[in-house]
Amino acid sequence: MFFFPSAEHPYSHLIDTLQDGRIKFFNLQKLNDPRYDKLPLSIRVLLEAAIRNCDGFYTKEEDVQNILDWQQQQNKAEVPFSPARVLLQDFTGIPAMVDLAAMRDAVAKHGMDPNLVNPKCPTDLIVDHSLQIDYSKWCVSLKNQEMELTRNKERLQFFKWCSKAFKNVNVVPPDVGAVHQVNLEYLSRVIQVRDGFIYPDSVVGTDSHTTMINGLGILGWGVGGIESEAVMLGQPVSLTLPQVVGCKLVGTINPLTTSIDIVLGITKHLRQAGIAGKFVEFFGPGVSQLSAPDRTTIANMCPEYNATVSFFPVDQVTLKHFKKTTNLKPFIHVQVIEINLSSMAPYVSGPKRPQDRVAVSSMKEDFQSCSRLSRRYIVGFKGFHISKEKQDILVPFLHCGQEYQLAHGSVVIAAVISCTNNCNPSVMLTAGLLAKKAVEAGLVVKPYIRTSLAPGSGMVTHYLNTSGVLPYFSQLGFEVIGYGCATCVGNTAPLPETVVDAIKQGDLVACGVLSGNRHFEGRLCDCVRANYLASPPLVVAYALAGTVGIDFEKEPLGKEGRKGKEVYLCDIWPSREEVQQTEEDTVISSIFKDLRGRMEQGNTFWNNIECPDSVVFPWDHKSTYIRSPSFFSKLSKEVPPPQSIENAHVLLFLGDKVTTDHISPAGSIARVSAAAKYLLSKRLTPREFNSYGARRGNDAVMTRGTFASIKLQNRFIGKPGPKTWHIPSGQTLDVFEAAERYQRDGIPLIILAGKDYGSGNSRDWVAKGPYLLGVRAVIAESFEKLHKNQLVGMGIMPLQFLPDQNADSLELSGKERFTITLPDSLSPRQQLTISEGKSFFVTALFDTEMDIIFFRHGGHLRYVARTLL
Structure with a gap:
C-alpha cells in the first residue's frame, strides 16, 4: 500500500507529468474508457487510489475494473481504498500508538531493528478529548487547561515520545483545537504531494464525524480504531462499492435560516430517503449559495442520516470560500433527491x-x-x-x-x-x-x-x-x-x-x-x-x-x-x-495564520514536557495510564495452524441490538466497577480515576471496562447490569471476574447474541476487550459490518446463525459446552459445525481471503509483526 510505481506498475502508462516533469500524476483520462466519464466524482477518487496503489496483493487489477464497472458492480463488489492519511483523536489514538510501541518491543525481542515499525500512511494525532470542565461560569478557561495538562501528563509524555520516535506521525498538542476543526483549518490539502506524485487528498479517521471533511471535496469517513491501525500499517480499507445518490439543491435560503436549520432539514429528507451506507453527492443551483463552512456542517451530520459520506465536489466556493460559482454538473446517480432550500425554517x-x-x-x-x-x-x-x-x-x-x-x-x-x-x-x-x-x-x-x-x-x-x-x-x-x-x-x-x-x-x-x-x-x-x-x-x-x-x-x-x-x-x-x-x-486569512502559529509553536507546558529519547518505549510498570498490551505475547515467526475451539463456555448470552456502547468502555469509571477495584489497588482515589477515554492506553483498565455498561442486558442475569453467570461455580460475578476465572482454568469463551450485534459508533476496544477477556468467537443472528471486521482484525471469529435460526429456535440455554471445528483450510463464507451435545451449522463471516489470513495470524497486528519478522 502507498506504493509509488515503477515501470512494472500495471498502470504506468497513465502517468503524466507537471512542472517540467518534476511532479507526476495518474491521468485517468488516458484510460480512454467510456465508463470513466459516467462515474460520480467520489467514485473517481476511489478509482485513482486503486490505480495508484495497484500492487497485485492488497489492490489488484480486478479491483480497478470493478470500480470502473461501477454501474453494474455497485452494492456488490468489495473494493479496497487506500486513503492519503489517517486522522486520530487522542482517545482512539493512544491505543493505536501503544500497539505500535508494543510491536517495536516484539520485533526487538526477535533480534530485528525496532525502527522497522512505523506507520506507512501519514498519521495526524490531535490531543483534544481529555478536556474536562472542572470550572465554568466566570472562572477563566486557563484553569481547565491547567487541570487537563496536569491530569494527563503521563499520556502527553507518551504522545511526545511518539512524535519523535515514529516516522509519519504528527502530534498536534492540546489546547490547539478539536480534531475536526484542526483537520479543516490546517491538515487538509485537497491535493497531496508525496514522493514526486500528486493525488487527491483523502482521509479515514477514528470518529464518525470525520465526514465533515467531504464539505471541502475531500473524501473521508470514520472507521474503528482497529481499521485505522490497519491503514496506518499499510493495509487498505475494504468497502462494498457504494451506490451514489445525487442530492439536487434548489431554491433560495431564507435570511432568518441558519446553516444548522439547513442541516436538520437535509437530515430529515435524507433519512426518509433510506440512504444507509450510500455516498451522497450534492449538485444544483442551491449548492452555490452554501459557503464552505455550510457544506462541512452538512457533511458532518452524515452519521445521523446513515450515509457513508456527503460529498461536495471541489468548485470555486471551495477554493475561494465565499465566492459564488456556476452549478455543478450532475453525473449518473442511482437516484436523485431534490431539496428546496426555501422550505427550511428554524428547528x-x-x-x-x-x-x-x-x-x-x-x-x-x-x-x-x-x-x-x-x-x-x-x-x-x-x-x-x-x-x-x-x-x-x-x-x-x-x-x-x-x-x-x-x-x-x-x-x-x-x-x-x-x-x-x-x-x-x-x-x-x-x-x-x-x-x-x-x-x-x-x-x-x-x-x-x-x-x-x-x-x-x-x-x-x-x-x-x-x-x-x-x-x-x-x-x-x-x-x-x-x-x-x-x-x-x-x-x-x-x-x-x-x-x-x-x-x-x-x-x-x-x-x-x-x-x-x-x-x-x-x-x-x-x-x-x-x-x-x-x-x-x-x-x-x-x-x-x-x-x-x-x-x-x-x-x-x-x-x-x-x-x-x-x-x-x-x-x-x-x-x-x-x-x-x-x-x-x-x-480573514490572518486568523488561519494564527492557528498555524499555535500548531507549530505548541504551548509552554507541552514544549517543556520531557520524554524518553529511545527507539523502544521504556514502560513504567507503575503507570495506570500507559501499559504494554499482551497482543504480541508468545508471538512466533511461523503462522500457527488453525485451532478448533473445544468445550467453550458462554461468557454472555445477549439479545438483539447490542451496541458498541454496551461493549466498549466509555465515560466515567463507576466506583463499584472492576476497573475501579483495579485503580483502588494501585492506591488511587476515586477523584483520580479520570475516565475510560483517558485510560485507553492501559489494557488492564479497558479489559475490566469491557461489557461494564449498566445497560447491558445479559439473559443469564435477567436485569440490566455488567454481570454474568460463572457457569462452573454458579456464581454471579462481574464480567471481567468471570472471564478471569475461565482463563485461569484454560476454558475458551464464546458469546451468543441476536440481531445487529455491534451497531453504533466505532470503537477499538469493542474487539480488543473481548479478545483480552478470552473470547474466541461470537455467534449472532447478524452483525454490524464494521464490528464484524473489527472482530476479524483481532482474530475473533464472527459466526452467523443460518437463516431462520437463532439461539431460541435451536433451544440453546447458553449453559452448554460448545466445540467449533475448523478445517485445515478455510474459505470465505464457509459453513462450520458447532457441537454442544447436538450439532448445528453457522456461517463464518470471512468475506475475503485477506480476512482469513488475518484470522489465521491472530489478527492484523500479529500479521504485520510477522511480516516484519
Missing part, C-alpha cells in the same frame, strides 16, 4: 434523538405533548409519561442566597460546544451578536444554568474576540472553557446540588440545550432527561428564556432592565446582512 432536534426535529415555532406545544405522552405508545423516544397532577409542578430552591423555581422544561445546561457547528463562522457570529444585543437590552441568564462555550479552535475565539462579541458571551455566562470535546461526551461540570435536589424532589424533566450532535437521555448529565440539539444562537436564546416551554413569537424573553419593556427574540436576532458583514470583517 431544534430532540428531546432524545437527533432525527426527531421540532420547529422552533412548535417547541412549546411539542414539549407539553412529550410530557403527556405515554411510553406505551412512543416507546420512550419522545414521551416522559408525567402524570396529569404533576405536569404543572413548581419546585422552589435557593442558589447563591436567592430563590428560584424549576419546572418541567426548565433549562439547566446550555452549551455552545465544538463538535458540530463551531466550524461555521456565520452561526457562531449570529450567537455572539445575539448575546451582544441581549446584554444591551438588559437580559440575563439565570446563574444556576450551567453555561459553557467550547470553541472548536483558537480561530473561533480569535474571530469572536475580533468581532467584539466575546465579552457579551462572557457576561451571559458563556465563558470559554477550553478547546476540546466537553459537554457532548458528558464532561460537564456537576450541576449545583440545590438544582439536582430540586430536580429529584419534583421528578422533573429538566432540559439541556447544546449545539452538538449527541444528546441521548442521560448523556449530558444523569439527572437531565430531555436534551435538544440547536444552533448556537438558539442555545443562547433558550438560556435567556430559562425554559424550552416558550413560544418565541408570542412570549418575551424578559424585560429590558431600565424601561421594563418586554423584549422578544425577534428584537435581538441579528439580520443575515449584519452577520455576513461581521464575518467579512473578522474571518
Whole structure:
C-alpha cells in the first residue's frame, strides 16, 4: 500500500507529468474508457487510489475494473481504498500508538531493528478529548487547561515520545483545537504531494464525524480504531462499492435560516430517503449559495442520516470560500433527491434523538405533548409519561442566597460546544451578536444554568474576540472553557446540588440545550432527561428564556432592565446582512495564520514536557495510564495452524441490538466497577480515576471496562447490569471476574447474541476487550459490518446463525459446552459445525481471503509483526 510505481506498475502508462516533469500524476483520462466519464466524482477518487496503489496483493487489477464497472458492480463488489492519511483523536489514538510501541518491543525481542515499525500512511494525532470542565461560569478557561495538562501528563509524555520516535506521525498538542476543526483549518490539502506524485487528498479517521471533511471535496469517513491501525500499517480499507445518490439543491435560503436549520432539514429528507451506507453527492443551483463552512456542517451530520459520506465536489466556493460559482454538473446517480432550500425554517432536534426535529415555532406545544405522552405508545423516544397532577409542578430552591423555581422544561445546561457547528463562522457570529444585543437590552441568564462555550479552535475565539462579541458571551455566562470535546461526551461540570435536589424532589424533566450532535437521555448529565440539539444562537436564546416551554413569537424573553419593556427574540436576532458583514470583517486569512502559529509553536507546558529519547518505549510498570498490551505475547515467526475451539463456555448470552456502547468502555469509571477495584489497588482515589477515554492506553483498565455498561442486558442475569453467570461455580460475578476465572482454568469463551450485534459508533476496544477477556468467537443472528471486521482484525471469529435460526429456535440455554471445528483450510463464507451435545451449522463471516489470513495470524497486528519478522 502507498506504493509509488515503477515501470512494472500495471498502470504506468497513465502517468503524466507537471512542472517540467518534476511532479507526476495518474491521468485517468488516458484510460480512454467510456465508463470513466459516467462515474460520480467520489467514485473517481476511489478509482485513482486503486490505480495508484495497484500492487497485485492488497489492490489488484480486478479491483480497478470493478470500480470502473461501477454501474453494474455497485452494492456488490468489495473494493479496497487506500486513503492519503489517517486522522486520530487522542482517545482512539493512544491505543493505536501503544500497539505500535508494543510491536517495536516484539520485533526487538526477535533480534530485528525496532525502527522497522512505523506507520506507512501519514498519521495526524490531535490531543483534544481529555478536556474536562472542572470550572465554568466566570472562572477563566486557563484553569481547565491547567487541570487537563496536569491530569494527563503521563499520556502527553507518551504522545511526545511518539512524535519523535515514529516516522509519519504528527502530534498536534492540546489546547490547539478539536480534531475536526484542526483537520479543516490546517491538515487538509485537497491535493497531496508525496514522493514526486500528486493525488487527491483523502482521509479515514477514528470518529464518525470525520465526514465533515467531504464539505471541502475531500473524501473521508470514520472507521474503528482497529481499521485505522490497519491503514496506518499499510493495509487498505475494504468497502462494498457504494451506490451514489445525487442530492439536487434548489431554491433560495431564507435570511432568518441558519446553516444548522439547513442541516436538520437535509437530515430529515435524507433519512426518509433510506440512504444507509450510500455516498451522497450534492449538485444544483442551491449548492452555490452554501459557503464552505455550510457544506462541512452538512457533511458532518452524515452519521445521523446513515450515509457513508456527503460529498461536495471541489468548485470555486471551495477554493475561494465565499465566492459564488456556476452549478455543478450532475453525473449518473442511482437516484436523485431534490431539496428546496426555501422550505427550511428554524428547528431544534430532540428531546432524545437527533432525527426527531421540532420547529422552533412548535417547541412549546411539542414539549407539553412529550410530557403527556405515554411510553406505551412512543416507546420512550419522545414521551416522559408525567402524570396529569404533576405536569404543572413548581419546585422552589435557593442558589447563591436567592430563590428560584424549576419546572418541567426548565433549562439547566446550555452549551455552545465544538463538535458540530463551531466550524461555521456565520452561526457562531449570529450567537455572539445575539448575546451582544441581549446584554444591551438588559437580559440575563439565570446563574444556576450551567453555561459553557467550547470553541472548536483558537480561530473561533480569535474571530469572536475580533468581532467584539466575546465579552457579551462572557457576561451571559458563556465563558470559554477550553478547546476540546466537553459537554457532548458528558464532561460537564456537576450541576449545583440545590438544582439536582430540586430536580429529584419534583421528578422533573429538566432540559439541556447544546449545539452538538449527541444528546441521548442521560448523556449530558444523569439527572437531565430531555436534551435538544440547536444552533448556537438558539442555545443562547433558550438560556435567556430559562425554559424550552416558550413560544418565541408570542412570549418575551424578559424585560429590558431600565424601561421594563418586554423584549422578544425577534428584537435581538441579528439580520443575515449584519452577520455576513461581521464575518467579512473578522474571518480573514490572518486568523488561519494564527492557528498555524499555535500548531507549530505548541504551548509552554507541552514544549517543556520531557520524554524518553529511545527507539523502544521504556514502560513504567507503575503507570495506570500507559501499559504494554499482551497482543504480541508468545508471538512466533511461523503462522500457527488453525485451532478448533473445544468445550467453550458462554461468557454472555445477549439479545438483539447490542451496541458498541454496551461493549466498549466509555465515560466515567463507576466506583463499584472492576476497573475501579483495579485503580483502588494501585492506591488511587476515586477523584483520580479520570475516565475510560483517558485510560485507553492501559489494557488492564479497558479489559475490566469491557461489557461494564449498566445497560447491558445479559439473559443469564435477567436485569440490566455488567454481570454474568460463572457457569462452573454458579456464581454471579462481574464480567471481567468471570472471564478471569475461565482463563485461569484454560476454558475458551464464546458469546451468543441476536440481531445487529455491534451497531453504533466505532470503537477499538469493542474487539480488543473481548479478545483480552478470552473470547474466541461470537455467534449472532447478524452483525454490524464494521464490528464484524473489527472482530476479524483481532482474530475473533464472527459466526452467523443460518437463516431462520437463532439461539431460541435451536433451544440453546447458553449453559452448554460448545466445540467449533475448523478445517485445515478455510474459505470465505464457509459453513462450520458447532457441537454442544447436538450439532448445528453457522456461517463464518470471512468475506475475503485477506480476512482469513488475518484470522489465521491472530489478527492484523500479529500479521504485520510477522511480516516484519
